[in-house]
Amino acid sequence: MYKKFLLFTITLMLSGCSMDTLMALTEVNKTKVVKKSTYVKHYKAYFTRNNLLPVENKKTYLYFYNKKEKDLSLLMHRSDRYILHSLYHPEKSAFTLGSHSYTKLKTIEERLLSLGYRRISLNKIGATSKASETTYKEIKTLLVEVKDYSQLQKVYKRAISNYDTRKVRKIKTILPKVLISHYYKTYLKKAKKQKQIDSIKYIGDKLRLDTSSLPARSISSNEKPPVKKKKKKKKVKAVEKKHEEKNLEVEIIKVDRVIKKKAPAPKPYTYYLNSASSGELKNYLNQSESKRLTAGERNMLKAKLVKFKDDKILKNGSLEDIISAYKTNNDPRFKNKIIILMKEAQEKE
Numbered sequence: 107m108y109k110k111f112l113l114f115t116i117t118l119m120l121s122g123c124s125m126d127t128l129m130a131l132t133e134v135n136k137t138k139v140v141k142k143s144t145y146v147k148h149y150k151a152y153f154t155r156n157n158l159l160p161v162e163n164k165k166t167y168l169y170f171y172n173k174k175e176k177d178l179s180l181l182m183h184r185s186d187r188y189i190l191h192s193l194y195h196p197e198k199s200a201f202t203l204g205s206h207s208y209t210k211l212k213t214i215e216e217r218l219l220s221l222g223y224r225r226i227s228l229n230k231i232g233a234t235s236k237a238s239e240t241t242y243k244e245i246k247t248l249l250v251e252v253k254d255y256s257q258l259q260k261v262y263k264r265a266i267s268n269y270d271t272r273k274v275r276k277i278k279t280i281l282p283k284v285l286i287s288h289y290y291k292t293y294l295k296k297a298k299k300q301k302q303i304d305s306i307k308y309i310g311d312k313l314r315l316d317t318s319s320l321p322a323r324s325i326s327s328n329e330k331p332p333v334k335k336k337k338k339k340k341k342v343k344a345v346e347k348k349h350e351e352k353n354l355e356v357e358i359i360k361v362d363r364v365i366k367k368k369a370p371a372p373k374p375y376t377y378y379l380n381s382a383s384s385g386e387l388k389n390y391l392n393q394s395e396s397k398r399l400t401a402g403e404r405n406m407l408k409a410k411l412v413k414f415k416d417d418k419i420l421k422n423g424s425l426e427d428i429i430s431a432y433k434t435n436n437d438p439r440f441k442n443k444i445i446i447l448m449k450e451a452q453e454k455e
Contacts (some may be wrong), residue, residue, distance in 0.1 A: 107361055108338070115152070127282055133152070133242075133243075134152045134153065134154050134242065134245060134247060135151070135152070135153055135154060135191065135200065136151060136196065136327065137149050137150070137151040137191065137192065137193050138151065138196060139194040139196060140251075143277045143279070144257070144279075145255065145257050145258035145261070145277070146253055146254065146258065146279060146323070147194075147253070147254040147257055147444060148251070148252075148253050148254075149193050149194065149196070149252045149253075150249070150250070150251045150252075150255070151191065151193065151228060151249075151250050152240075152242045152245075152247040152248070152249055153167075153180075153182065153191070153247060153248045153250065154245060154246070154247055154248075155239065155246045155247060155248055156246070157184045157185045157245050157429075158182065158248070159183040159184065159185070160182060160183065160184070161181060161182065161188075161211065162172075162202055166182065166183075166248065167181060167182050167237075167248075167250070168180070168181045168225060168433065169181075169224040169226050169227075169228060169235075170190065170224060170225055170226060170227065171223065171224060171226035171231055172221070172222045172224075173222070175195075175222065176193055176194060177193075177195050177198070177252075178192075178193045178228075178231065178252065178351070179192045179193060179194075179223060180250065181190060181214070181218070182383070183205075184387065186204075186205060186437075187202055187203060187204055187205050187381065188202075188203040188209075188214050189201070189202050189203070190203065190218070190223070194250050201220075203217060210342075218323055219377050229284055229285055231254075231256055232254065232256030232257075232258070232259035232260070232285055233252055233253060233254050233255060233256065233285075234252070234253050234255070234282055234285070234409060235250065235251060235252045235253075236250075236251050237249065237250045237251070240438075241306070241438075242286075242438065243438075255281055255282065255285055258277070258279055258281050259281065259285050259445075260284060261273055261274060261277070262274060262281055262286055262313070263286070263289055263316045265284075265291060265309055266290055266293050266306065266309055267291070267293060269297065269301065269302040269306060270305065271304040271305050271308050271309060272323045274309060277312075278400050278401060278402040279402060280402060280403070280406075281313060283315060284312065285388050286313060286315075286397045287313075287315055289309060290306075290309070290313065290315055292307060293321075294306055294310070294317070294320065296321065296387070297320065303320055306320070307320055314376065327371060336351075343424055372395065375403060377400065378390050379406060379407065379410065384411065384414040384415075384418075387407060387410060387411050387414070388411060390407070391404070391407060391411070416435060416437065416440075417429050418442045420439060420440060420443055425444065425447045425451070426439050428443050428447070430436055432444060434455050
């Protein structure tokens with residue numbers, strides 16, 4: 107076995123593979139825990155793209171979930187077999203399901219069902235994902251990242267259904283809207299009492315959800331509408347003076363409205379997070395308005411500003427600039443760019 111491995115290693119090295127590539131072969135097709143906190147768990151995995159076949163239509167993978175084991179897994183199809191990779195349990199070995207070219211996905215699903223795995227929509231289990239084709243240490247891979255917000259989702263659902271803000275007031279972690287908006291709208295419509303309205307509005311503002319459909323406050327049975335007092339008759343001069351003051355007040359209101367119309371409305375946080383340019387974002391962070399942000403929101407904007415800077419260096423920077431930046435950020439994109447620039451420099455020589 108050792109001789110075969112040694113022969114395989116030498117063959118790869120002779121064919122031009124670097125040591126980084128050889129080491130990468132032991133790192134791909136495995137899940138890594140990137141970050142783990144009270145409310146969020148971030149998982150990342152690089153899967154090799156060779157011999158990768160569509161599982162269904164043009165999809166190269168499907169998500170399955172085992173509720174009992176709380177295990178989110180990824181089903182992939184390679185050559186003559188289906189493979190189930192666990193994402194929530196990185197220590198778990200991949201499960202191989204033998205198949206033939208004529209094996210149907212339905213057969214595989216039935217077998218997975220007998221093992222407790224069902225096809226799942228990530229929103230239902232409080233998770234989000236993104237995937238992209240990339241190169242990892244010279245190996246063509248499919249990068250899959252999953253973030254588990256299930257614990258945070260439970261806390262917010264409990265707060266929403268009970269119209270109780272106490273458990274969420276100190277939470278700074280941002281819950282993606284897609285994981286809570288539908289649930290929130292259900293209880294938003296049910297809010298009738300003023301206490302419920304106040305609570306659901308607070309939670310909605312914290313989640314950056316639309317609260318415009320909240321019912322207007324109605325007068326309770328214990329409250330009496332204000333009674334209009336009868337105005338006493340005044341002398342003609344006093345009436346004329348009051349009339350002049352009222353006209354002046356109307357003119358002031360009109361001028362104020364014109365000024366407000368001309369003044370641009372402040373842009374929301376989501377604009378600076380998703381659409382603002384580097385200059386706009388930098389100016390915003392230096393303004394007093396940005397001091398209203400939470401620590402988490404400010405950190406996300408700062409991270410985006412760093413990304414702008416990195417992207418600019420990656421696109422226009424010299425080899426020395428990119429090497430210097432890579433020492434700080436360890437971004438694989440910088441490493442690939444360095445290799446490309448070094449190869450180009452060697453070719454020019």
